[in-house]
Structure formats: C-alpha cells, structure tokens
C-alpha cells in the first residue's frame with residue numbers, strides 16, 4: 553500500500569484576495585508545449601505572433617484550438633483573414649520565435665515565408681504547417697478561445713519541434729522505455745505498459 557503525501561498547495565488568492573499571478577504563471581509554466589506562429593498576409597505584408605496555447609481538439613472534423621490575449625493588437629488583423637496559417641516552430645527556430653513574440657520591431661525580419669491559400673502565411677523551416685479558418689470564438693476570462701478548422705496541412709519529418717516550458721525554450725528528448733525487471737516491484741505494471749501502443753497523436 554502506498555502512503556499518500558499531500559503536496560503543499562497555496563491558495564490562488566493572496567491575503568488581499570488578488571490572484572497571485574507569479575505563482576500561477578510558475579505552475580502553468582510547468583506544462584510544456586510546442587510553439588506556433590499564427591500568421592496571415594495582409595495587403596502583401598506579413599502579420600502574426602507566436603503562440604504556445606495551440607492545442608489539438610478533434611480529428612474528425614480536424615479542429616485545433618488557440619487562446620489569444622484579449623486586447624491583442626495583432627489578432628484583429630489575423631482574425632479577418634479567410635485562412636490563418638499555423639506553423640509549428642522547429643527546435644532551431646527559437647530566435648525567430650522570440651522575434652515573433654516581440655512587442656516592437658519587425659517580427660518577420662530575416663524570416664522566409666510563403667503565402668498559402670486564403671491569405672494564410674507559412675514560415676519556412678517549421679516542423680509542420682496548417683491552413684485553418686475560424687470555426688468558433690468565445691471570450692473566456694482574459695483570453696479569446698478560438699477553435700480553428702484545419703483545411704490543408706504538411707509536415708517536415710526531419711525537423712524536431714521547439715518546446716516551451718518553465719519559461720524557457722527547450723527541445724525534446726525521447727525516453728528509453730524501461731525494460732521489465734528494471735524495478736522489480738513494478739514488473740507487472742511495466743510489462744503491461746510496454747505492451748500498450750501509444751495510440752495518440
């Protein structure tokens with residue numbers, strides 16, 4: 553029988569009743585994600601931003617999600633495009649990703665990109681790409697939750713995706729699965745885990 557040790561938890565609200573945003577960010581940051589470039593071409597000019605809130609939602613129909621800060625000055629430009637490009641940053645694109653998140657300056661300086669269908673913009677050198685359109689949008693808290701429908705997509709299998717976690721850019725490392733017997737006490741569990749195919753995307 554295992555002993556349950558309750559982790560130490562803080563109340564989200566501080567003594568003054570306000571949310572401790574630093575603590576919240578630290579906990580949210582423990583959940584690593586990929587990073588995407590959400591971009592369009594507007595009047596011939598590239599427009600977009602880096603977003604780590606991208607997630608997969610549904611395979612049939614193909615839907616993904618995105619959260620955009622309420623009050624974003626870039627989103628209104630992206631939002632009105634017939635198609636929105638989603639490029640999944642590659643591990644060697646952390647500098648470009650940083651640039652795509654900057655508040656000032658040219659986010660696309662030195663970046664190679666192409667225009668897809670319906671005004672979508674696809675970044676060269678990315679790990680994968682999607683051309684999407686807005687299916688649904690709803691303000692939730694201080695973000696817009698956006699559901700995007702995927703119309704066309706592509707992947708560069710040679711590129712590893714960039715990872716963002718603990719407020720740092722990182723890259724993936726595949727773990728070697730433990731061999732049955734590595735931890736004698738857990739043999740039965742490990743054997744059943746090893747026979748489990750990871751049937752997720």
Ligand SMILES: Cc1cc2nc3c(=O)[nH]c(=O)nc-3n(C[C@H](O)[C@H](O)[C@H](O)COP(=O)(O)O)c2cc1C
Pocket residue numbers: 587601602603604605606619620621623624625626627649650652653654655716
């Ligand atoms: C790693 C990283 C991830 C980000 N993810 C998001 C996101 O998911 N949604 C969002 O609205 N902004 C996100 N941002 C901020 C935007 O990239 C950008 O800084 C912001 O859109 C700039 O404000 P503007 O929209 O007014 O131009 C992220 C920034 C970084 C560095």
